[in-house]
Amino acid sequence: KAGVTQTPRYLIKTRGQQVTLSCSPISGHRSVSWYQQTPGQGLQFLFEYFSETQRNKGNFPGRFSGRQFSNSRSEMNVSTLELGDSALYLCASSPYRGSYNEQFFGPGTRLTVL
Amino acid sequence: DQQVKQNSPSLSVQEGRISILNCDYTNSMFDYFLWYKKYPAEGPTFLISISSIKDKNEDGRFTVFLNKSAKHLSLHIVPSQPGDSAVYFCAASATGANNLFFGTGTRLTVIP
Numbered sequence: 001k002a003g004v005t006q007t008p009r010y011l012i013k014t015r016g017q018q019v020t021l022s023c024s025p026i027s028g029h030r031s032v033s034w035y036q037q038t039p040g041q042g043l044q045f046l047f048e049y050f051s052e053t054q055r056n057k058g059n060f061p062g063r064f065s066g067r068q069f070s071n072s073r074s075e076m077n078v079s080t081l082e083l084g085d086s087a088l089y090l091c092a093s094s095p096y097r098g099s100y101n102e103q104f105f106g107p108g109t110r111l112t113v114l
Numbered sequence: 115d116q117q118v119k120q121n122s123p124s125l126s127v128q129e130g131r132i133s134i135l136n137c138d139y140t141n142s143m144f145d146y147f148l149w150y151k152k153y154p155a156e157g158p159t160f161l162i163s164i165s166s167i168k169d170k171n172e173d174g175r176f177t178v179f180l181n182k183s184a185k186h187l188s189l190h191i192v193p194s195q196p197g198d199s200a201v202y203f204c205a206a207s208a209t210g211a212n213n214l215f216f217g218t219g220t221r222l223t224v225i226p
Contacts, residue, residue: 050212090158101212102148103214107155108156
């Protein structure tokens with residue numbers, strides 16, 4: 001099976017712009033979660049989508065949003081970019097929701113905000 | 115508030131010896147724990163997990179131990195190999211939630 005894929009792998013944007021990142025989960029996986037990794041904060045949960053609905057949300061401002069399509073692919077959007085949004089954005093998929101459930105990560109999108 | 119903590123940012127071990135990576139958590143609702151390995155420019159790779167009903171889980175060279183009373187878990191790698199050099203993240207989740215809480219990682223270097 002192909003793993004989780006994320007596009008693009010690298011992005012450079014300027015403050016105030018918006019950006020959309022894409023994630024294709026492992027075939028058959030229905031849950032997609034997004035994480036932000038920064039040197040100071042480590043990996044932090046952004047949100048989770050399952051069956052095209054946001055099921056859980058981390059402690060991030062409303063500038064961070066996402067959606068999931070009927071084929072389980074997901075996008076996340078960051079509007080009005082700030083310098084502090086520079087990070088590695090990771091997408092993870094799992095076959096279902098609930099306990100005892102490994103998440104499988106993609107390679108990430110490295111976003112640099114200038 | 116960091117609910118999962120890895121207090122050792124780095125660890126160096128000789129090839130063939132045991133590597134022990136430690137992790138502490140504060141949230142008593144966590145009932146599932148995972149270890150991930152991460153190489154530069156790649157996403158974290160799942161290694162091994164343990165549920166709170168167990169105190170040990172083994173998979174080849176990797177063993178995870180869970181001490182619920184101390185809210186502590188550890189990952190043992192025996193024998194350590196140079197290819198094990200990476201950043202290791204401990205993660206935890208609670209029943210009913212699909213989000214993982216991660217520690218800040220420990221960089222393991224295995225010296226040939």
